[in-house]
Amino acid sequence: MPSTPLNRICYVEDDEDIQRIVRMSLERVGKMTVEVVSDPLKAIEAIVAFGPELVMLDWMMPGMDGPTLFRKMREDERTRALPVVFITAKASTGELNELLALGAAGAISKPFSPKDLPVQLREIWAKLP
Amino acid sequence: MTDASTATQHTASRESGIADDIVAALDAGDPRQLLADRVEQLYRQLPLALAAPFLIAVIASFELWDQRAKELVMLWWIPVFVVSASMTALYWAYRRSPDPSANATQWLRWLGIAALASGVNWGVAGAVFFPSHTDEQQVFLAFLLAGMASAGIPVYAASWPIFALYSAAILLPFTYVLASFGNRLFAEIAILIPVFYMMNVAVAYRLNQVFQSGYRLRHAYGKLTEEHTALNERLEQQLADLTDAHREVAASGRKLALFAERAPIAVFEMDGNATILEMNPAAENIFGYPAAELTGRSLIRMLMPSDRGVLDRKWWEVFVASLQPASHVRTQCVRRDGLEITCEFSLTPLVNEEGDLISVIAQCRDVTQELEAERLKKEFTSTLSHELRTPLTSIIGSLQLLNSGVMGDLDKDMAELTSVAERNAQRLLDMINDILDIEKIESGKFTLNPETVALDELVRESLVLNRAFGERFGVRFQALGEPVKVSVHVDRKRVLQVLTNLLSNGAKFSPEGGAVEVGMVRVDGRVRVEVHDRGPGIPDSFRGRIFSRFAQADSALTRQKGGTGLGLAICKRLIELMEGSIGFTDREGGGSTFYFELPIQAEARRSQAA
Numbered sequence: 001m002p003s004t005p006l007n008r009i010c011y012v013e014d015d016e017d018i019q020r021i022v023r024m025s026l027e028r029v030g031k032m033t034v035e036v037v038s039d040p041l042k043a044i045e046a047i048v049a050f051g052p053e054l055v056m057l058d059w060m061m062p063g064m065d066g067p068t069l070f071r072k073m074r075e076d077e078r079t080r081a082l083p084v085v086f087i088t089a090k091a092s093t094g095e096l097n098e099l100l101a102l103g104a105a106g107a108i109s110k111p112f113s114p115k116d117l118p119v120q121l122r123e124i125w126a127k128l129p
Numbered sequence: 130m131t132d133a134s135t136a137t138q139h140t141a142s143r144e145s146g147i148a149d150d151i152v153a154a155l156d157a158g159d160p161r162q163l164l165a166d167r168v169e170q171l172y173r174q175l176p177l178a179l180a181a182p183f184l185i186a187v188i189a190s191f192e193l194w195d196q197r198a199k200e201l202v203m204l205w206w207i208p209v210f211v212v213s214a215s216m217t218a219l220y221w222a223y224r225r226s227p228d229p230s231a232n233a234t235q236w237l238r239w240l241g242i243a244a245l246a247s248g249v250n251w252g253v254a255g256a257v258f259f260p261s262h263t264d265e266q267q268v269f270l271a272f273l274l275a276g277m278a279s280a281g282i283p284v285y286a287a288s289w290p291i292f293a294l295y296s297a298a299i300l301l302p303f304t305y306v307l308a309s310f311g312n313r314l315f316a317e318i319a320i321l322i323p324v325f326y327m328m329n330v331a332v333a334y335r336l337n338q339v340f341q342s343g344y345r346l347r348h349a350y351g352k353l354t355e356e357h358t359a360l361n362e363r364l365e366q367q368l369a370d371l372t373d374a375h376r377e378v379a380a381s382g383r384k385l386a387l388f389a390e391r392a393p394i395a396v397f398e399m400d401g402n403a404t405i406l407e408m409n410p411a412a413e414n415i416f417g418y419p420a421a422e423l424t425g426r427s428l429i430r431m432l433m434p435s436d437r438g439v440l441d442r443k444w445w446e447v448f449v450a451s452l453q454p455a456s457h458v459r460t461q462c463v464r465r466d467g468l469e470i471t472c473e474f475s476l477t478p479l480v481n482e483e484g485d486l487i488s489v490i491a492q493c494r495d496v497t498q499e500l501e502a503e504r505l506k507k508e509f510t511s512t513l514s515h516e517l518r519t520p521l522t523s524i525i526g527s528l529q530l531l532n533s534g535v536m537g538d539l540d541k542d543m544a545e546l547t548s549v550a551e552r553n554a555q556r557l558l559d560m561i562n563d564i565l566d567i568e569k570i571e572s573g574k575f576t577l578n579p580e581t582v583a584l585d586e587l588v589r590e591s592l593v594l595n596r597a598f599g600e601r602f603g604v605r606f607q608a609l610g611e612p613v614k615v616s617v618h619v620d621r622k623r624v625l626q627v628l629t630n631l632l633s634n635g636a637k638f639s640p641e642g643g644a645v646e647v648g649m650v651r652v653d654g655r656v657r658v659e660v661h662d663r664g665p666g667i668p669d670s671f672r673g674r675i676f677s678r679f680a681q682a683d684s685a686l687t688r689q690k691g692g693t694g695l696g697l698a699i700c701k702r703l704i705e706l707m708e709g710s711i712g713f714t715d716r717e718g719g720g721s722t723f724y725f726e727l728p729i730q731a732e733a734r735r736s737q738a739a
Contacts, residue, residue, distance in 0.1 A: 015519065021526035028535045089518045111522035111558060115533045 002053075006125040010052035012037045012069065013087075014061045021114050022056070022087075030118025040064040048078045054105070054125060055079075059088035067099060074103065083128055085121065087112065159348070165230030166344050168237050170287040172229075175220045175240070178284045182247060183213055185273065192269060193258060201257065208250045216243045241291045244281075248298025251277050256302035260310070271318075274303050278326075282333050289337040293330045300326050395472075395493040401486050403428045403445050415472070415495050417465035428491070432462045440474060452478050452486065459496065470497040510568045517561050525554045563695035567678060570702045577620040577706060581730060584656055585612035587621065588647055591628035598633055603641035606632055609648035615656045616730045619707045624727075627703055627711075630696045631660040631723045638664030639720075655709075655726045663720040667713065675713070676701040700725070 009032055013019050019036045026032045035050040037043045040061045047055060055073070057066040064072075066086055073079040086099060089110035096107050106124040108117070186209050190202050219239055223229055229236055255274045259267055278296045285292035300322055308319035389396045395412035399405050405423050413420055416432055423431055429442055438460035448455055458474040473496045479487040528551035530536055532544070539547065569575040592606045599606045617624075635645035639662045646661045667675060679694040704711045709727040716722045 015523070017523035018519075018526070021523060021530065024530055024536075025526070028530070029533070089515060089522065110518060111525050114526045114530045115535075 002125065002128055004053070006032065006053055006122055008033050008035075008050070008052045009054050009056060009121070010035045010037065010047050010050050011056040012040055012043045012047075012061070012066075013056075013058040014038055014040070015058070018058075022117065025114035025117045026121075029115060030121070032118065040066075040069050043069055044073060044076055044079055047073075047082070052082065054121065055082050055084050056121075057084055057086050059086060067095075070099065070102070070104065083125075085124055161233070162230070162348065163341065163344055164237070165233040166347075167287040167340070168229065168233045168240070170340070171240055171285065171291070172220065172223050172236070174284045174287075175216065175223075178244070178247070179213055179216050179220070181280065182251070182277065183209070185277065189254075189270075189273060192266065193262065201261075205254050205257075208253075212243070212246050212250050215246065219243055237288065237291075241288070241294060244285060244291045244295040245298055248281075248295035252299040252302040255299070256306045259303065259306050271303075274299055275325075279329060282329060282336065286333060286336040287340055289330065289333040292333040296326060296329060296333075392492075395491075395495075397428060397491040397493070399428055399489045399491060401449050401489070403442075403489075405431075406488060412493070415464075415470075415493070416462070422465075433460060434463055438462070448476060449478065449486065449489070452480055452484070454478065470495050471500055472496065507568065507572060510564060518558070521554060521558050521561070525551060525558065528554060560695070563699060566699050567695055567702070570699070570706070575706065577623060579618050579620050579707070581616050582619055582621050582624065583614070584617045584619075584624075584658070584727070585614050585649065587624060588612065588628065588649065588658060591625055591632060592647065594625070595629055595632045595636075599636045599645065602636045602639065603643075604636040604639045605644040606636070607644050607646055609646035609659075609661065613649040613651055613656055615651070617656065617727045618730045619727060620703075623703045623707070627700045627725060628658070628660075630700050631725075634696065634723070635660050635662035635664070638662055640664075651729075652726060654729055656729050657724050657726045659722050659724040661716050661720060661722045663716070663718075666715055666719065666721050676711070 009026060011019065011022055011026075011034060013022065013036065016038070019038070023034050023036055026034045035046065035052065037046045041063050057069055059066040061069075066088065070084055070086075073082065073084065083105035084103075085105050086096070086107040087110060088107060099107070105128060108120055112120070186206075190206070193202055223236055226232070226236075251274065255270055259270050262270065278299045281292050281295045281299075285295060304319045304322045307315040307322070310316070389409040392409060393411055395415045396409045397405055397412055398407040405426060405428055408420050408423060412423075416423070418431070429440065429445060433440055440458055440460040454475070454477045456475045458476065460472060460474065462470050462472045464470060473494045475492045477490045477492075479490060481487055528547050531539065531547050532551055566575075589608070589612070592608065595606055632645060632647070639645055643663050648659045648661070650657045650659065676697050678698045701711050704725045704727070707727060709725055711723075711725040713721055713723045
């Protein structure tokens with residue numbers, strides 16, 4: 001369990017409406033600091049610039065999908081150690097298991113409850129080594 | 130066909146039986162029947178044997194009357210009457226007897242006695258009258274006696290011993306008188322009489338034989354006629370049966386031909402090498418070949434030239450060797466115009482009683498469009514579900530944030546409206562999830578994550594998790610009786626889904642303030658979880674399709690209570706995927722009990738873990 005409580009989160013998501021809801025949920029309900037990135041191709045730079053404690057990735061995005069971005073992050077020195085949580089409407093159990101095996105910290109299914117989202121993230125955070 | 134051949138064999142054996150009967154009849158006949166016939170013949174002659182001697186006696190009396198022997202003649206008439214009366218009585222008794230053939234020997238004996246009496250009467254008369262009369266009268270008497278004796282031949286021919294007795298009785302006294310007369314001529318005649326007697330008896334004997342064989346022939350003929358009539362009747366019956374059978378076969382043949390001709394599916398008849406013998410118009414339509422072009426050619430070579438299909442030469446060899454029907458064989462086929470289609474075949478080998486293959490009947494449907502429709506449907510559901518979920522995520526998320534109060538308090542009316550919006554958005558989402566679930570299950574893409582689960586704990590958990598839902602309907606969820614502490618090997622999330630579904634159904638249909646009770650029982654190697662409610666029960670018309678898709682008893686109620694009509698269909702499929710079963714019964718005292726059963730896992734592990 002990490003020594004500090006979860007505070008800084010970076011969210012990569014192309015849908016603006018969902019971006020807004022997640023931001024409100026995490027900021028208002030969870031009292032966290034949130035940075036939202038719309039373009040997955042520029043995500044790694046944005047993440048490095050913001051310096052989050054945890055990254056949330058959408059699964060389906062134009063340009064690059066979540067799993068690909070996740071693999072790219074694993075290849076990059078600067079983002080390799082960051083815990084990643086997928087937020088998805090689509091993934092099958094098999095695919096999720098594969099990502100968890102690759103090192104994803106967790107997965108939250110869409111539609112999520114904005115009321116419960118900060119709690120879910122903190123639970124995942126608490127389980128990290 | 131089997132019946133007919135059996136009947137033929139039967140007839141054949143009957144025919145040889147008849148031939149045997151005829152031979153037997155010619156050989157011996159029935160001796161009792163023969164005797165009865167002879168006795169009947171003898172009695173038929175009796176009126177003649179009665180009337181003729183009586184007439185002759187009258188003539189003889191008239192000839193002898195004028196002389197001195199008047200008293201003697203009158204005295205002689207006493208035995209004449211006695212004999213005639215006795216014979217008449219005998220004849221009358223015979224004719225009155227209900228079944229004279231049963232007692233033929235007795236009747237023959239009586240007739241023999243009567244004939245002997247008659248013979249004695251004449252013989253004694255001859256012997257008494259002969260010496261006392263003139264030469265002319267002696268000639269008359271000799272002539273008369275000879276006539277009487279030989280007249281016995283036709284009358285008693287049916288029994289030569291009776292004739293021998295009768296004739297001897299006439300001739301013996303007369304011969305004695307002649308021999309003792311002292312006249313050389315008479316003595317010589319007396320020597321000749323036994324010779325004539327012997328000859329007469331011999332003739333009677335021969336005649337007797339002729340009669341006998343005549344009787345035998347008649348019997349044989351009678352029997353033959355009888356058998357022939359019976360045989361004829363039987364043949365006629367068989368002919369009628371055969372005609373009927375033929376008509377039936379022809380009718381069913383026509384029916385079959387009509388079926389094949391009018392059927393919308395292709396029908397082929399093939400030999401063991403897949404060579405097409407016959408095909409119907411639907412087959413012509415599906416494959417675009419006229420029948421004349423395909424008949425006599427190999428189905429596989431003509432219609433399945435590519436190697437991609439299931440139904441190839443190898444497959445066919447295995448199929449023909451097995452002699453077992455094959456269904457739902459999907460394979461790629463090529464039409465005459467080169468178009469590839471997917472066909473589904475059902476193949477049935479026709480085998481005779483000896484187990485030899487007669488032909489193969491193949492029925493086939495073009496399922497190309499069906500498969501394409503299926504594929505499109507799947508694509509549509511999955512895309513639709515995903516595309517619908519994304520905006521729903523925003524809608525539900527926004528409404529939840531509003532309703533949670535983190536954005537500040539809403540006024541009462543606004544709060545009510547946003548709650549309505551959230552609830553219905555949630556319902557829409559549930560429906561999409563259900564559709565996705567059932568689509569996945571039915572397309573076989575659904576995967577379970579089975580693990581060892583303590584079912585009693587899972588049941589308790591479901592009661593806690595659904596408490597809030599029950600409260601919305603004013604219904605309590607509570608355990609009934611002791612939980613059964615067992616482990617099952619199931620997908621925990623999915624069993625919870627089933628429990629949630631059954632509980633929420635129970636809550637929706639229970640009266641407000643009521644309780645939905647959950648019990649567990651052990652049923653031979655399985656554990657049954659029962660969810661009891663006090664609702665209105667299941668209407669009869671709904672019972673058969675309660676586990677079908679989009680099944681709901683009352684659509685008005687649906688709008689009121691919510692639900693997609695897919696819940697129970699999903700539950701049934703999920704439970705069956707986990708090797709369990711699901712069902713419902715009426716609950717005693719009103720309401721329903723829905724239950725599911727799951728196989729219990731080896732209990733040793735559970736107790737060790739505990």
